[in-house]
Amino acid sequence: MAVITRAGRARPRSAGFELGVWYLIRLSGLALFVLALGHFSITHFVSDPAEQTSEWIFDQRWSGLFWRTLDWLMLQMVVFHAFLGMRTVLSDYLRGGWRTAILMVLYLLAFLVFVMGTVAVMSMPVGLVR
Amino acid sequence: MLLRYRGGAGMLAWAFHRIAGVALFLFILLHVLDIWLAAANPGLYDEVLTVYASLPGRIGEALLGAALLYHALNGLRIIALDFWPRLTRYHLQLWYACWVVFFVVGIPGAYLIIAPALGLPGLKG
Numbered sequence: 323m324a325v326i327t328r329a330g331r332a333r334p335r336s337a338g339f340e341l342g343v344w345y346l347i348r349l350s351g352l353a354l355f356v357l358a359l360g361h362f363s364i365t366h367f368v369s370d371p372a373e374q375t376s377e378w379i380f381d382q383r384w385s386g387l388f389w390r391t392l393d394w395l396m397l398q399m400v401v402f403h404a405f406l407g408m409r410t411v412l413s414d415y416l417r418g419g420w421r422t423a424i425l426m427v428l429y430l431l432a433f434l435v436f437v438m439g440t441v442a443v444m445s446m447p448v449g450l451v452r
Numbered sequence: 453m454l455l456r457y458r459g460g461a462g463m464l465a466w467a468f469h470r471i472a473g474v475a476l477f478l479f480i481l482l483h484v485l486d487i488w489l490a491a492a493n494p495g496l497y498d499e500v501l502t503v504y505a506s507l508p509g510r511i512g513e514a515l516l517g518a519a520l521l522y523h524a525l526n527g528l529r530i531i532a533l534d535f536w537p538r539l540t541r542y543h544l545q546l547w548y549a550c551w552v553v554f555f556v557v558g559i560p561g562a563y564l565i566i567a568p569a570l571g572l573p574g575l576k577g
Contacts, residue, residue, distance in 0.1 A: 355528060375494075375498050377494070397484075404476065407477065408474070439484045
C-alpha cells in the first residue's frame with residue numbers, strides 16, 4: 323500500500339477541482355520560493371526600504387519590461403497561492419452558509435488584489451506623469 | 453494548546469506553516485494596497501514609506517521575513533514529502549534541516565534589515 327504523507331493536505335483521491343487546487347498550491351508555491359524570496363532579498367538586501375520612494379519604484383526598479391513582467395507573474399502566483407491557501411484554512415473552520423459567504427468575500431478580495439496589483443505594475447514612470 | 457497536544461514535530465510544523473501563511477496573506481493585502489498607492493498617490497506613498505523604514509517598521513519586516521522564510525522552507529519540505537513519499541522516513545531530519553537553514557540565513561538577514569535604523573554597519577555602509 324502506498325505511504326500516505328501527512329505533511330500537507332492529503333492529496334484528493336479523485337480527479338477534479340480539488341485535485342487541481344492541490345497541485346496549483348504546490349506549483350505556485352515552488353514558483354514563489356524563487357519569486358517571493360528573490361523579491362524580499364532585492365527589496366531588503368540589494369536595495370533598502372529607506373530609498374524605495376514611488377519615484378524609485380517606477381523609474382528604477384520598474385524601468386524595464388523584464389522586472390514588470392516578473393513582478394506581474396509573482397502577483398498572479400500570489401493570488402493563486404494566498405487565496406487558495408486561505409480557502410483551505412477558512413474551509414477548515416467554517417461550515418454551511420457562513421463558509422459560502424466568507425469564501426465569496428475571499429474571491430472578491432482576490433479579484434480586487436489582482437486588479438490593483440495589475441494597475442500598479444502597469445503604471446507609467448513618475449517622471450513621465452509629472 | 454500547541455505544546456500540550458501530543459502531535460509532535462509534524463503538528464508544530466503544520467501549525468507554524470498555517471500561522472505564517474495567514475500572516476503572509478494579511479501582509480499581501482497591505483502590500484498590494486501600498487504599491488497601488490505608490491501609483492495612485494506618490495506623495496502619500498512616500499510618507500507611508502517612512503513607516504516601513506523606521507525601527508518598528510524594520511522589526512516588522514524582519515518578522516515578515518521570518519514568516520516568509522519558514523513558510524518557504526517548510527513548503528519545500530511538504531512538496532518533497534508529497535511527491536517522494538519514501539522521504540517520509542526522514543521527515544524529522546528534513547524538519548531540523550529547515551530550522552538550520554532558517555537560523556543560518558535568518559539571523560544575519562534580520563540584522564541587515566534592522567541595522568540601518570540603529571546606525572549599525574550594514575550593507576549600505
